[in-house]
Amino acid sequence: MKAFWKYTVARAALLVVTYAVIWMLVSMRWAVAVIDPFVLLAALIVSGAISLYALRGLRDDLAGQVQARAARMTRRVEESRDADDVD
Numbered sequence: 001m002k003a004f005w006k007y008t009v010a011r012a013a014l015l016v017v018t019y020a021v022i023w024m025l026v027s028m029r030w031a032v033a034v035i036d037p038f039v040l041l042a043a044l045i046v047s048g049a050i051s052l053y054a055l056r057g058l059r060d061d062l063a064g065q066v067q068a069r070a071a072r073m074t075r076r077v078e079e080s081r082d083a084d085d086v087d
Contacts, residue, residue, distance in 0.1 A: 003062040010055055011047075018050065019043035 023039050051059075 007058040015047045018047040
């Protein structure tokens, strides 16, 4: 699960940084209280696009870990099924 937490923390940090940057840029021009939901929506979209490239390695590690766990579980199910068939 270490890869899961690394990716999750990196994704959350990217969202926070993106939100802060967009908020600072927007606050220079408009009243912030009115546009907070729009800043959050923009930050979600921008951070999502950035994460596709910036967090590719972490996402690949997570996918590999999930795939390995699924393979282990499948192997255990097959071993259990074979053990039941022999008895």
